[in-house]
Amino acid sequence: MLIEKINKYFESQKDRERDRKFHVSEVGNCDRALYFDFLGYEKEEIDAATRMKFHNGNVSHRKIVSILLGCNDINVVGAEVTIPENDLITGRADLVVSLDNQLYVVDIKTIADYGFNLLSSVSDISKNYIYQIQLYMHFLKIPNGIILFENKNTNEMKEFFISYNKDLCEKLIERMKNLKIKIDNKIVPEKPYDLEDWQCNYCRFKKVCYGMNNNIDANNDNNY
Numbered sequence: 035m036l037i038e039k040i041n042k043y044f045e046s047q048k049d050r051e052r053d054r055k056f057h058v059s060e061v062g063n064c065d066r067a068l069y070f071d072f073l074g075y076e077k078e079e080i081d082a083a084t085r086m087k088f089h090n091g092n093v094s095h096r097k098i099v100s101i102l103l104g105c106n107d108i109n110v111v112g113a114e115v116t117i118p119e120n121d122l123i124t125g126r127a128d129l130v131v132s133l134d135n136q137l138y139v140v141d142i143k144t145i146a147d148y149g150f151n152l153l154s155s156v157s158d159i160s161k162n163y164i165y166q167i168q169l170y171m172h173f174l175k176i177p178n179g180i181i182l183f184e185n186k187n188t189n190e191m192k193e194f195f196i197s198y199n200k201d202l203c204e205k206l207i208e209r210m211k212n213l214k215i216k217i218d219n220k221i222v223p224e225k226p227y228d229l230e231d232w233q234c235n236y237c238r239f240k241k242v243c244y245g246m247n248n249n250i251d252a253n254n255d256n257n258y
């Protein structure tokens with residue numbers, strides 16, 4: 035009855051049209067998957083249960099933002115703060131707050147119990163999350179950041195201070211520039227050497243990717 039209708043609703047949800055710029059949140063993704071996404075290659079559908087999971091994540095996220103906005107002791111300078119316009123990368127930081135006259139970019143993550151329990155220092159944080167907050171700090175010119183984690187199973191929280199790393203940001207931007215050149219010239223990027231198996235397992239482009247050779251030129255029909 036109702037469950038069937040809810041599933042149908044989530045199944046009817048389509049992916050949003052691809053932005054023509056990289057989003058800050060995808061800079062840690064596989065170059066090859068980004069290439070396929072930009073060029074509109076066929077990708078696996080997302081099932082209703084996974085869409086429900088994303089929806090729950092968004093709801094938790096909004097809940098934490100609204101709590102922070104209501105805290106008298108926190109001076110929220112901005113929520114959903116868009117980075118300055120540029121040709122390559124777009125994105126919005128969750129919050130910018132002022133604490134003891136110091137500005138901080140705040141990024142909120144709601145994660146499952148297993149990953150949450152593994153977090154005890156900055157070195158335990160996924161590189162994707164680090165790249166994301168670093169680029170927000172870079173574009174917003176704020177050298178301090180906080181990643182705030184919520185355990186979606188228990189609602190416990192942990193926070194980590196992140197300081198700006200200029201070299202890392204410049205390398206990430208350079209990588210994105212090179213990837214854009216490959217996309218414009220239809221040169222399929224190599225599979226990143228540091229990719230872990232689980233990333234390919236979850237990738238929506240694995241079918242098309244596995245059907246290709248590594249380091250190939252998509253203009254060449256012999257590649258397929």
Ligand code: SF4
Nearest residue numbers: 064067234237240243
């Ligand atoms: S299957 Fe793996 S290597 Fe291929 S696009 Fe996806 S993440 Fe990248």
